[in-house]
Amino acid sequence: MAFVEISNVRKVFGSGANQVVALDEACLTFEENEFVALLGPSGCGKTTLLKIVSGLLSRTTGSVRVGGREVAGPYSDYGFVFQTPSLMPWRSVLQNVLFPMEILGKRDAAAQQRAEQLLDLTGLHAFANARPHELSGGMQQRVSLCRALIHKPKLLLMDEPFGALDEFTRLDMNDLLLKIKAETGASVLFVTHSISEAIYLSDKVVVFSRRPARVSEEFRIEIRGPRTQACRFTPEFTEAERRASEALGLLVGSPQED
Numbered sequence: 448m449a450f451v452e453i454s455n456v457r458k459v460f461g462s463g464a465n466q467v468v469a470l471d472e473a474c475l476t477f478e479e480n481e482f483v484a485l486l487g488p489s490g491c492g493k494t495t496l497l498k499i500v501s502g503l504l505s506r507t508t509g510s511v512r513v514g515g516r517e518v519a520g521p522y523s524d525y526g527f528v529f530q531t532p533s534l535m536p537w538r539s540v541l542q543n544v545l546f547p548m549e550i551l552g553k554r555d556a557a558a559q560q561r562a563e564q565l566l567d568l569t570g571l572h573a574f575a576n577a578r579p580h581e582l583s584g585g586m587q588q589r590v591s592l593c594r595a596l597i598h599k600p601k602l603l604l605m606d607e608p609f610g611a612l613d614e615f616t617r618l619d620m621n622d623l624l625l626k627i628k629a630e631t632g633a634s635v636l637f638v639t640h641s642i643s644e645a646i647y648l649s650d651k652v653v654v655f656s657r658r659p660a661r662v663s664e665e666f667r668i669e670i671r672g673p674r675t676q677a678c679r680f681t682p683e684f685t686e687a688e689r690r691a692s693e694a695l696g697l698l699v700g701s702p703q704e705d
């Protein structure tokens with residue numbers, strides 16, 4: 448049995464003339480410690496699927512199992528990172544990171560130690576007492592990553608977390624995320640619009656069709672050697688980019704001839 452099993456998930460919003468079928472028979476499985484990137488056209492249903500996996504949103508039909516249990520509503524064994532950091536401005540960095548432990552009633556010395564370790568890991572230790580407005584966008588997103596990891600979830604759900612960052616910061620965040628994944632062993636389901644980001648980070652790339660979304664292509668990323676920025680220039684990386692581009696329908700048509 449796979450760690451996450453998404454089977455024939457359909458999601459219909461609204462009714463009658465206002466009905467929107469966001470997902471149609473979406474299927475996807477992945478294992479513990481796997482990194483899966485979801486690519487697809489804007490509005491095809493990627494965020495909807497993440498919310499359904501988190502239990503924040505109900506599905507119309509189909510099944511979602513995480514760690515062998517059917518998802519029937521919100522549960523605590525996952526972390527969610529949104530596109531915007533959504534930190535509480537009146538709280539310090541450390542207090543923001545510890546917030547989920549307060550909700551879970553577990554804000555103890557061990558939680559404090561773990562928060563400090565995460566701030567170390569993400570290079571934020573010196574900013575533990577700073578307020579969010581004193582941080583750059585990339586630093587704020589690192590805080591939200593620490594907050595998502597504070598309760599040691601087995602599953603990390605990430606919805607275009609680096610979409611609002613500049614290219615250099617985004618590349619840094621990609622490397623940080625690979626380091627975090629190696630240290631925590633969490634499985635990651637990662638939505639992005641960037642083909643190269645999807646390939647750089649993932650064990651498996653899943654491409655969704657236009658809405659209503661179905662999986663139109665799914666392939667493993669086989670890059671020899673460590674994931675470093677240099678691997679973006681290997682033939683395997685380029686081939687994966689071509690495959691994803693083709694699945695997204697970006698290679699149709701040929702240049703106009705004079």
Ligand SMILES: Nc1ncnc2c1ncn2[C@@H]1O[C@H](COP(=O)(O)OP(=O)(O)OP(=O)(O)O)[C@@H](O)[C@H]1O
Pocket residue numbers: 460461467468469487488489490491492493494495496658
């Ligand atoms: N609460 C809702 N009520 C009605 N329709 C919704 C709701 N949430 C999402 N939708 C619709 O479902 C479809 C899929 O939305 P979703 O946000 O999942 O797409 P997405 O692939 O994440 O888009 P993007 O890549 O642009 O972020 C869209 O047509 C959207 O308008």
